Amino acid sequence: MTGISQISLKSLPAAGEIQQGESLASQGITGAETHKLPEAKGISVSSLAFSWAKKYYSTVAARENQAPRQIPHSPESSNFEGNRAKIVDKLTDTLKVATEIAWSRVEAVLGEQIERHAIDPSLINQEEIAADTRTLYRKAIDAYGDREPVFRLSVLVGKDIVEVRRKYSETDPLVLGFVTLEFQYTSKILLGCLSESERSEFAPYLKVVDDYLHIPYGEINEGAANQPPNSKALLAVQHLLQHTTQIASAVYDRASSQHQGYRSSSGYLSDPQVKISGIRDVEIFQSYLCWCVLAESIGPIQQELFPICVMLYPKLHVSWELVQDMLLILFWEISDRLPAADVMVFLPYLRTLTEMFSSNVFEN
Template sequence: MLIGSQTATTPAVECLIKLWAERYTLDLSSLFREQGPSVYNSLIEASSLEGRASTVSKLREAMVDAKCQFAGIQAKELYEYIPNVVNLSEARRLTQFAVQVYIELLKLYQQASSGTELLEEKLRILASMTSINHSSLSVWGIPDIEDLAKALEGLLLECQEQYKASQDWCTLGFLTTQFNFSNQLLLKKLAPVERVLIYPYFKFVEEQVAIPWQRVCVAAARHELDSLALTLVREMIPAASDIAKTVYRQLTKFFSDYRGRRGGFDHPGVEHSCLRDLQMFQAYLWLCVLERSFAPVEKELVTVCVMVMVRVGVPWEITAQWNKLLMDEISRRVKPEQHSFLLPYTQGMQQTFYDQRNRFTVTSDQ
């Protein structure tokens, strides 16, 4: 869940915001690998103000509305066997919310960054692409993730208040799936270079709905930059994606025969969702560390997992093993002197879920 962005600006907060933004850098490696030097001019053209306006022209409101409507239908079909996951009017409301988010996102994407958009800087990045796979959005004149977070904050907070009031956390699962499917459909309308440039914005929207990275940054305000907790979190955030991939590979071996509604662990859609959710678990762990409280896990994460995983038929054994493998992998990567500090949190995460294991019972008809 989100909170408002108003917070004290401290060195610790600024440090984590920088790490948070780095999750949404441009990955140029695939373009360079597939197209070689011929992609240079295409990147410069597509990232210009005129180029980004051309990209947005391919995603006009009517197109966005149509793709979001279709994504909503796909999401509804995925959950159709779940009683009352969302009714028709709720599904339509969530689809219209997604449309509004994309409209605001595309408005910002066309604007000039507060940073530089010098051609010389772009050329310097391009010249070193053989050794640098990622670069920041602002280098290419694209407003950065902090700007996007501010632009979308009002919409996302309004939506959050609605599913909190309904006390039905399956709405959150449906909305995340809606954005996942919408992203895929909209990206297909764009050229490869355009997809690479706008993808960080689309990734951000899907993650921001469910992963509390922004709250982790806010929670840093109560810590000194050199505190044990802050040091641990800032060292582990950059490893979140790699940790998720490692744990996912382990899960595919443990549950090679598992088949859920979308298929087994080898299904691309299942893989995408699991990698995102493994990072969500990590964000909640670091939020607990910085807040010195398990309340976010007890009141939010467990509740979300119970309502979503039970309804989609994920057995307790997978949830328990998922948690154990993740906590073990995180523990394996921290420094020896950090183990004793981290241990109560990794144990607490697993114990919190274990205490609620009876709520994870999946009935035979699921």
């Protein structure tokens, strides 16, 4: 493979290399040496995070056992037009069975991961997860039925979603992986019962719920509240959050061009729904970088993002090479859009994140 995949981990410069305010593109990043992280809560040097990531992955890989089971097919879509009230009725009638079908898929994909990742089975409560899924999606359906604008949904249910997310992540971050997959499969089934025109109307409401569930908005807001006004960390995060979607779109497009013909369990990278979820994944990585910067710790990635990715990505046939290329492209995109002072704030965490997902971690 040519292009971005040929750039090695050492291509990422240390923060000191951009102190003169030059853009990363103008000075180039080829051949820079690996440098240590500054002292921060929860970690001292980037090599420590790399060693931890390698050990974590090796431990998980050692528990690998049976081959994955077959994933059931989704029910056929009932394509018929209807007004808003009929759409609401259709979604409401489908919701309960959708969460049940979705959970059977979650079990098929992740059932063996309970032992492999040493998760306490008592923490994975199917009925509770399904009930939370129905509650939040029902609120989205009601908002749609009441003709609430999409942007209002974050105000109406954002706090509820944050609380549900935190409930599971604080118990065991890996349980959050089961929850997000339950929401993902339920969402697909709900959209599958709608016609194409109906789907385009309702899909944005589901996306708001999914985004709030996947992205640690609550933790980012708390971290921002704990920062002094106009701190370098706060300003850098504010600037990045203004560009996350544009950055994610650019990263996805460039990574897709590097992996033409690549197919995950969800479909080809060119498929519209795969692109939506892929762009969201890049936004998720950026949000964890923001959380780390505000917390002055690599802990959010170590404790939550990395373990969830290790559990989910192989089962969804997302290759580590694709993730590695995405992170390298992400570095370029962030450096192109943010001032050098902001890039310096993110660089230690971005370097460490890249090291944790490097090929050396997953070589076995």
